[in-house]
Amino acid sequence: NTTRNQLIELLKRSNQSFISGQELSENLGISRTAVWKHMKELEKEGYQVQAVPRKGYRISGQPDKLSASTVKWGLRTRWAGKQLFHYPVVESTQVIGHQLAQKGTEEGTVILADEQTAGKGRMGRRWHSAKTEGIWMSIILRPPILPHKAPQITLLTAVAIAEAIESLTNTTPAIKWPNDIFFHDRKAAGILTEMQAEQDEIQYIVLGIGINVNQSLSDLPEDIQQTATSIKQETGIEWELAPLVQQILADFETYYGNYLLNGFAAIKEKWEHYGYKIGEQVHVSASKQEYQAEILGIAEDGALRVRKLDGGDENLYSAEIHW
Ligand code: BTX
Incomplete structure (x- = not known):
């Protein structure tokens, strides 16, 4: 409108x-x-x-609920969220993102929902998206980069989310490789990057961001009560959603723009600043071997860099890490 x-x-x-x-x-x-x-x-x-x-x-x-108007009011971005759709309840904002992107909707379009009935995690997993307790958001992107670089978008998004949460709430989250936002060993947010691409061109990305904001432990399903948390649980207070969305969009726009202009180096440094367990030992189960290793940081292509106890360095892409 x-x-x-x-x-x-x-x-x-x-x-x-x-x-x-x-x-x-x-x-x-x-x-x-x-x-x-x-x-x-x-x-x-x-x-x-x-x-x-x-x-x-x-x-x-103004009301403290999420709507297209409350997010626009006070939004300090040039393009991210300039076109914005908000729904009380959807299956998944990702599904709507794909539909809009296929129709040619412009980069930076944001889809928000109060509640998702079938929120998606990675690899077919579910994302619990309770009514008005969190930020369930998708952003449509059309980055002029090669498809194999798309994981860098996920990494820069994690940095933008971590920084936005830190600057607004004064609590410092950690980024657990590749894309979880953690507080004290518990997951508070996740990112789902879905891409439509050809050999050497990205048609679009639907970038999904889910953040637990005002849930109490008992609001979370039992099977994740031991592993999940929310910003409220970390800070002891309830947070308005609209200012958080605005801050995330502003930080995202800055990092994304910077990345397209100057490349990944600055992002890598920031990511490692927030990196979970960097410098610590973890157990790695790779396809052929199991070993103890120290987490060093990330590589340009988004791999996790580790150093084995016997001295060799490895770049991990899909190994299981026992954090
Ligand atoms: P993921 O595959 O890394 O995480 C999913 C796993 O996390 C689940 O299997 C479960 O164990 C746990 N989990 C589920 N819900 C929650 C929750 N609310 N808090 C903490 N842990 C949870 C991460 O996937 C990517 C999530 C993206 C979600 C956004 S929301 C907006 C957009 N729309 C949509 O359908 N998905 C994205």
């Missing part, structure tokens, strides 16, 4: 002061009655609208 987006943009810009119905109507190219109707709609969404005769309109409070 472009008129609504423009209206929010105008109200946001005038922020503390009133903006007249006349000015809004001229800027948006709609009648003053239509402006008034939009204001009523915003009120229904939970915004507090002040309407004062001869002064105009002002927004004095």
Whole structure:
């Protein structure tokens, strides 16, 4: 809804002061009655609208729930999330992402849901996506890179999420290779990168991000209560979802842009800054052998670099690591 987006943009810009119905109507190219109707709609969404005769309109409070409007309000990005779809309940935001991407939807389009009934993890696993307790989001990307470099997008996304969470909540997460966000040995977020590609060209990527925000332990299914956590469990307080989404999109846009311009080196360094168990020993089960190794960091292609106790270095792609 472009008129609504423009209206929010105008109200946001005038922020503390009133903006007249006349000015809004001229800027948006709609009648003053239509402006008034939009204001009523915003009120229904939970915004507090002040309407004062001869002064105009002002927004004095916004709802703390997720909607296209609350995410747009205060979004500081150039392209990420400029087009945004929000649903109360979907099977999976990934499914909608694929449908939109196949229709040619622009890069940076975001799909958000309050709840997913069939949230997807990697390799056919499930992602538990309870109602309004977390961020369930997909972003459509069209990176001009070779398909085999796509894992780098996953790694840079993990960095953006870690940094956004850290800057807003003051708690420092770890990135567990390849793409989990951890707090104290428990998973708080996951990333699912699904790609449609030809030999030497990516048509699109649907980048899925799932973050547990306000769940208590008892809100999580029993089978993950020992392994999962949420930002609320780490910080002891509830978090508004919209500012977190905004921060993640802003950090993501910065890292993605930087990566396309300057390559992976800066991302690698940041990733290792947050890397889980770097410098520590783990047990590795590779296809032909089992061994103890120290985690060194990541390689350009996204592999996990380890050093065996007998001195040899290995790049791991799919080995099982007993963290
Ligand atoms: P993954 O395969 O690394 O993790 C899935 C595993 O994590 C599950 O098998 C289960 O053990 C555990 N798990 C399931 N749900 C949760 C949860 N809420 N918190 C912690 N652990 C859990 C990670 O896959 C990728 C997840 C991406 C999810 C996003 S949400 C938006 C988008 N839409 C969609 O359907 N998937 C992505």
